[in-house]
C-alpha cells in the first residue's frame with residue numbers, strides 16, 4: 496500500500512470507527528447537527544491542478560474554489576467552469592470551500608438541518624417538506640425527497656462531461672455521483688473519499704455562460720441556476736451542453752434542451768423553444784410552481800449571454 500492509500504484508508508477507518516463524517520473546508524459539515532469530524536488527509540494527492548499530456552486536467556478534491564479560479568490556464572480552458580465557480584457563495588466561503596465539499600455538500604432542507612425531524616434523508620420514512628415548508632424545493636419531483644441539490648459546481652462538471660475519482664471505485668460520471676436513489680444526496684458512503692475530478696481536453700472557441708435566479712443578491716444559494724456550453728458555426732449551433740440546478744434532487748444535465756438547440760439557429764425563438772423542453776419535465780409542488788417560468792427565463796438568459804459577443 497502506498498503512503499497515499501494508507502492516509503486515505505486511515506481517514507476512512509476513523510470515520511467508520513467513530514460514526515463520523517469527513518471534513519474538507521468544513522463550511523457545510525460544521526453547520527449541521529454534529530457528528531465526530533475526521534479531517535481529510537492533507538498531502539494525500541487531494542490538492543492541486545495537474546495537466547495531462549493529452550490536454551485533460553485533474554483537479555484534486557481539496558482544491559479550494561479560490562485556487563481553482565486563480566489558475567489562469569484552467570479558467571481560460573474551461574470558461575463555463577470559471578463562470579460557474581465564480582458565482583458560488585462569497586469570497587470568504589470560496590477561500591475555504593473545496594471542490595469535493597461543494598460536490599458532496601448536503602442539501603439545504605430546513606427539516607434535514609433541524610434536529611428532531613426524521614425524514615428519508617436521515618433514516619426516517621417520510622418527507623415533512625412535501626406537506627410543509629417547501630418554497631425552495633424541487634420543481635422536477637424525483638420523489639420521495641424533494642430537496643434540490645445545492646452544488647453549483649456540479650453543473651459545470653456535468654456540462655464538461657467530467658468524471659469523479661473516488662478511492663476504491665472505478666471512475667464515475669458526475670451524474671452517477673448523484674445516482675438514482677431518491678433518498679440520498681449522493682451515492683458515496685460516509686467513509687468513501689473523492690480524490691479528484693477529471694475534465695476532458697478543452698474545446699477551443701466554445702461559447703459559455705452561467706446564470707442564476709436568487710431571492711437575495713449575495714451570499715445565497717440560487718432558486719434556479721443554469722450553465723451552458725455552445726459551439727457555433729456562424730449563427731448555427733453545432734454543439735450544446737446545458738445543465739440546471741435548484742430544480743431537482745440532483746444537478747441535472749438537460750439533453751432535451753441540447754438536442755433542441757443542436758443544428759439550429761442561435762436566435763431568441765430557438766432559445767425559448769429549447770427552454771420549453773426543460774419546463775416540460777417540471778412537476779411542481781404546490782409552492783414551487785414559480786420555478787417553472789424562472790427556469791425558462793434563466794435558460795433563455797444563459798443561452799442569450801453565451802451567444803452575445
Ligand SMILES: Cc1cc2nc3c(=O)[nH]c(=O)nc-3n(C[C@H](O)[C@H](O)[C@H](O)COP(=O)(O)OP(=O)(O)OC[C@H]3O[C@@H](n4cnc5c(N)ncnc54)[C@H](O)[C@@H]3O)c2cc1C
Nearest residue numbers: 517519520521522523524584592593595596597599647689
Ligand atoms: C452564504 C453561503 C452561500 C452559498 N452559496 C452557494 C452556492 O451558490 N452554490 C454552491 O454550490 N454552494 C454554496 N454554498 C455552499 C458552499 O459552497 C459549500 O458549503 C462548500 O462548497 C462545501 O465545501 P467544504 O470544503 O467546506 O465542504 P465540507 O463542509 O468540509 O464537506 C461537505 C460534505 O462533503 C463531504 N466531503 C467533502 N470533501 C470530501 C471528499 N473529498 N470525499 C468525500 N467526502 C467529502 C463531507 O463529508 C461533507 O459531508 C454557500 C454557502 C454559504 C455559507
Ligand code: SF4
Nearest residue numbers: 604614622640641642
Ligand atoms: S425534502 Fe428531503 S431532506 Fe427535506 S424533509 Fe423531505 S426527505 Fe428530508
